[in-house]
Amino acid sequence: MSFASGETPSRAADSPFSSASGPNATPLPLRSISADGAVAVATGIGELDRVLGGGLVAGSVTVLGGEPGVGKSTLVLQALASLAAQGRSSLLIAAEESGEQVRRRAERLGAAVDGCYLLATTDLDVVLSAAGQLEPSVLVVDSIQAVSDSACGSQAGSPSQVRECAGRLVRYAKSLGVATLLVGHVTKDGGLAGPRTLEHLVDTVLSFDGDRHQSLRLLSASKHRYGPTGELGLFEMTEMGLSGLVDPSALLLGDRCRGVPGSIAVPVLEGRRPLVIEVQGLVGPTTSGVPRRVAQGVVGGRLALLLAVLERRCHLALAASDVFVSTVGGLRVSEPAADLGIALALVSAVTGIAIGEEVVACGEVGLAGELRRVQAIERRLAEAARLGFRRAVVPQSAPEGPIELELLRAGTLLEAVRLLLGVVPAARSGLRTETCGGPELSGGRDVRTLVRTPPSLVS
Ligand code: TYD
């Protein structure tokens, strides 16, 4: 295939990017058009390949965006070393660091290997001429904001420079069938620095996220012309570079505090992979005129919806409370399947009743307070069972789960609260406590003694 090192490009004729204008352009039957060029070649970095849907495609252009220090240069270097081990040559353009700096990092990573060429330059003409001579399988420009085209006139990193340089690199990648990776900086609000058109110009936009003070790193695709965008790659930054997480749930749940109210485990789906994460809630009397609603890793609108349901359908008075919800580990959860877990974490925080550490919750909450079934619930429950969870709060209609998991079926959020915490917040009458299921599910403690004075529950 055209991706192989040194091979002459063969895709131009039937490339979807080749020009088909002019009076003689002939439409072809779709089935007669070759799709061979779009075969992904695995980089050998499993989590990167997962997000790319298999690997890099010859002639494709990918932007890898992320904040400074997150590990973009480390990731590309490891990918190039891995490709070199498969006999695929690469050219790395170091536009921000000296050759010496890159060499030192490569040695630390064990990535100083044959087949990986380095050029420290910021001049795009030099980049393209070196790439033309070397004909690498993969070209990496680190970063697109640091290179410039002298004909363009403006400063490196300006929108017109980024657009011009990216445009020329895209034309180069398409015409020679070279898989091209552009490292990109992001702005404070998380978007790619430079013109919005950069995202339209390229085939794939990857985001590399994570707190530089913690070791977890998340890789995701917001645009991908060669595959799905839902997959999440998880890495740990170690002394020896980035290491793919074999069992991410174990790391994500590793620091759980036991017996603390406001915490629950939730099986979420990241792409096709189920992960069990911890969701935490904290509720307290507001210290300012306007109660704060802080959602970290959870969509703000979803939290507002759940607070409204908790207020109207479960009689929880939260209007004068500050509410904080956070997913542990920096994962962003946007799927409604986490609704039930978030709502239960908040009720647990308000009541002071800890949810048993062997419990997971999974279900969408409707505006009527009803619990709805979520997609791939079987896979989520199987992952929970594998990790040793023993009980799962699920919507009434959920299918049977793994044998190790006791299912607590609830038709409504209120019913789930009663089943799990043994407490029923009731309008005007304050708290009613029940023993049904509650004590044993909340760590073996008697909830009736725990729920004595929760004034914020009384509406
Ligand atoms: P880098 O790849 O240079 O980030 P970016 O290109 O996104 O700016 O990584 C920088 C950080 O990663 C730096 O703070 C040091 C850390 N790091 C490790 O912890 N282990 C390693 O093996 C490497 C190479 C970097």
Ligand code: MG
């Ligand atoms: Mg860098």
